[in-house]
Amino acid sequence: MYRTKFFDHLILIAGVVLMLGPLVVAFTTSTHSAAEIHSKGLMLSIGDQFDETYSRVLFHGGGFTGKVTGLTMAWNSLILGVGFAVGKIVLSMMAAYAIVYFRFRFATLAFWLIFTTLLLPLEVRIMPSYQVMSQLGLLNTHTGLILPLLASATGTFFFRQFFKSVPDELLEAARIDGAGPIKFFFDVLVPLSRTMIAAVFIIMFVYGWNQYLWPLLMTTDESFYTLMRGIKQILQVWVGSQIPDYNEAFAMAVLAMLPPVIVVVIFQSWFIKGLTETDK
Numbered sequence: 348m349y350r351t352k353f354f355d356h357l358i359l360i361a362g363v364v365l366m367l368g369p370l371v372v373a374f375t376t377s378t379h380s381a382a383e384i385h386s387k388g389l390m391l392s393i394g395d396q397f398d399e400t401y402s403r404v405l406f407h408g409g410g411f412t413g414k415v416t417g418l419t420m421a422w423n424s425l426i427l428g429v430g431f432a433v434g435k436i437v438l439s440m441m442a443a444y445a446i447v448y449f450r451f452r453f454a455t456l457a458f459w460l461i462f463t464t465l466l467l468p469l470e471v472r473i474m475p476s477y478q479v480m481s482q483l484g485l486l487n488t489h490t491g492l493i494l495p496l497l498a499s500a501t502g503t504f505f506f507r508q509f510f511k512s513v514p515d516e517l518l519e520a521a522r523i524d525g526a527g528p529i530k531f532f533f534d535v536l537v538p539l540s541r542t543m544i545a546a547v548f549i550i551m552f553v554y555g556w557n558q559y560l561w562p563l564l565m566t567t568d569e570s571f572y573t574l575m576r577g578i579k580q581i582l583q584v585w586v587g588s589q590i591p592d593y594n595e596a597f598a599m600a601v602l603a604m605l606p607p608v609i610v611v612v613i614f615q616s617w618f619i620k621g622l623t624e625t626d627k
Contacts, residue, residue, distance in 0.1 A: 370604065377401075377597035384593040396594060404598045409581075415569040417577065417599060423489070424556055424573040425606065430493040431555030432548045439502025439547065440540065444532055446503075447510040448518070458507065461500045469495060469561055477564055487568040496555060502547050509543045510536065545617035553607045574603040 372389055379394035404417040445451075446458050469476065476495040485491030513536065521531045537544075559575040566572055572580065581596045611618070 370601070373597045374601050377594050377601060379594060381590050381593050381595075384597075385590045400594045400598050401602075404595050404602065415572055415577075417574070417602065419570065420572050420574045420577040421602065421606075423492075423562075423571055424575070424603070426489050427492050427558060427562070427573060428552045428556035428606070430489065431496050432551035434493060434497050435499075435502045435551045436544055436547055438497055439506050440537075440544075442503045443506035443510050444536065446507055448528070448531075458503070461503055464498055464500045468499075473561070473564065480565065487566055487571050489571070491565055492558075492562060492571070493555075496558070496561065502551065505543060505547055506540065509540060513539060542617045542620040545614045546620075549610055549614050549618050552610055556603075556607055574599060578603070 372391065375393050376384055376390045377400055378397040379390050380396050383394070384390065406416055406418065408414045408416055442461065446454050480486055480491045480495065483491075485494065517535055518531065521535055526534065557575065558573070559579075562571075562573045562576050563579075566576065578596050578599050581592050581599065
């Protein structure tokens with residue numbers, strides 16, 4: 348018995364080391380100078396460049412214009428992550444509510460047509476999406492960054508399954524009390540969906556925060572760069588002209604991991620309940 352527990356804990360510790368090891372190495376490496384990293388590679392010890400590196404990443408203007416900072420890029424990533432998550436939740440809940448409760452003709456067909464959008468991720472339709480955003484004048488805007496990402500059925504699928512598990516007695520009781528569709532939605536379904544909303548918010552926020560390809564295509568103005576774009580920009584220097592700022596790239600990567608981690612930690616219990624809870 349004790350031997351089994353020992354091996355179980357050993358496997359868990361190995362998993363923790365495997366998952367946190369790259370993050371720790373990225374942090375320790377970011378505290379050294381770029382020249383030292385270039386000559387010696389990844390560092391396991393903490394250097395003396397912590398304050399200088401992180402203050403430079405957060406507050407020092409860079410790029411071709413010399414004005415974009417890490418805080419600016421973090422703000423753009425936050426707008427993209429939160430805007431995408433909130434927009435996705437609103438659209439998904441409304442679509443799922445209409446499909447489950449209004450029972451119009453071809454509702455099932457409509458759902459499966461929406462569900463087929465999962466077969467067409469943004470990377471597949473990226474050029475038509477870019478053309479539409481360009482014609483609408485939404486290049487280099489937060490709206491243009493968020494809007495095309497909303498065309499996916501992931502949230503609709505989750506909320507449809509959740510709404511189908513809500514007892515019909517609640518709908519009948521609301522009708523007896525004189526509640527209309529809008530009141531039933533906001534006063535009954537939304538409070539019941541808090542755990543599911545939290546779960547979907549985490550998934551969509553992390554997905555939006557980590558977007559790279561779409562912001563790379565959509566933004567030519569540095570004031571709209573995201574953190575993921577900024578990391579690439581730091582390492583993109585002319586070969587032979589200078590040493591890339593490896594320490595700043597690692598520091599920015601560490602900072603880019605913090606918001607998703609914070610969101611997951613805050614909503615962890617709701618996230619687990621939203622994905623596993625079946626009794627309403």
